[in-house]
Amino acid sequence: MPRTGRRPGRAGTRARILAAAREHFGEEGYEGATLRGIAAVAGVDPALIPHYFGSKEGVFLAAVEFPVDPAVFIPRLLQPGLDGLGERLTLFFLETWDSPAGASLIGLIRSVVSNELAADLMRRFVTREVLGRLAEAIKLDEPQLRASLVGTQLVGLAMLRYVIKVESLASASREELARWIGPNVQRYLTGPVIA
């Protein structure tokens, strides 16, 4: 039987939709984003999105991704050893948020907070890819809890400095903040265990 027919633009359009979806979901969060908005950014007909991805939820699942790869940056931060890891980690975190990738991170937070599906994805991803790797490196008691506590400090920092934009944090330099916060992160990582 003849399996012929058109077979072109496939790659191009689908990828452009995904890129536009990342950008638009990033700015608006899951609820605020619209298929028409994504299509406009992609320069594409809106009906193409449900066609390729089935639904709004489908394209969201396909588009969500971390702008940085934990498999890369975590070993790099761990390489010099556990000493000063708290401050290195904090500084790297701030540098990432201040880089172009920061914009899509705000969108990621918007989606996670407003949407149960995104919160599930994030929980699984962070637990497996980030906390797991960190916990593996610090060979102490309660590694999961320690890594999660580090998470609370860094996520809270992002919330107040980048989302709510509290003045005294938004105007401080990365280096000063890392010096304040680094030792607390370090204590979570390598301090004495708490009952």
Add this chain to the structure above:
Amino acid sequence: MPRTGRRPGRAGTRARILAAAREHFGEEGYEGATLRGIAAVAGVDPALIPHYFGSKEGVFLAAVEFPVDPAVFIPRLLQPGLDGLGERLTLFFLETWDSPAGASLIGLIRSVVSNELAADLMRRFVTREVLGRLAEAIKLDEPQLRASLVGTQLVGLAMLRYVIKVESLASASREELARWIGPNVQRYLTGPVIA
């Protein structure tokens, strides 16, 4: 001149709308909430809301409020002195989130993250009512920055424990978490100043 006419239910309905608005904004956040949803909770005609408050934004501004009063709890926490304040503050924070008031706090976070207007309100309120009072009590250098850093730790804790529900934090007891986190909060409050 006769200034007569109907003058009844005024108090009742308006207050019921406000209560319903707090509940519904709390569950859905600003974008997700709808006037019809609020009206349904209040048992009231939807058109009454724009009538009383002008618009969705109007009823939101009227409804947003902290479930706990900083003017009350901050002096109470400060009363025993600065020693152990970090742990007391953390424990009180966790108790508040675990109380019935916690539900509306999640909604407050949803609104703050998804809506610029709510973020403005929150920034002003927290700066003036919470950080201001704290900064006044600790008579050390950089009181605003210290209080804001405390905020990062506590907000991040709320995000991971109550919004994202990271397992190791969600299942830990309030007391254990306060023992882990309290000393770090204390360091922000009274530790040596950082360049």
Add this chain to the structure above:
DNA sequence: AGCGGAATTCATCAGTCGTAGAATTCAACG
């Protein structure tokens, strides 16, 4: 009783959303 006017209801508008499906375009093949 009867009137003024606030409180409340009702119908509806214009706009946007996600989605579905028919119609059209067009590269790849026989």
Add this chain to the structure above:
DNA sequence: CGTTGAATTCTACGACTGATGAATTCCGCT
């Protein structure tokens, strides 16, 4: 060339949104 079938476009449906304004109810006063 002509057929095939994926890629793309177009149109539209049904549901929902915030908001408006006219109609109605009914209390408080004279």
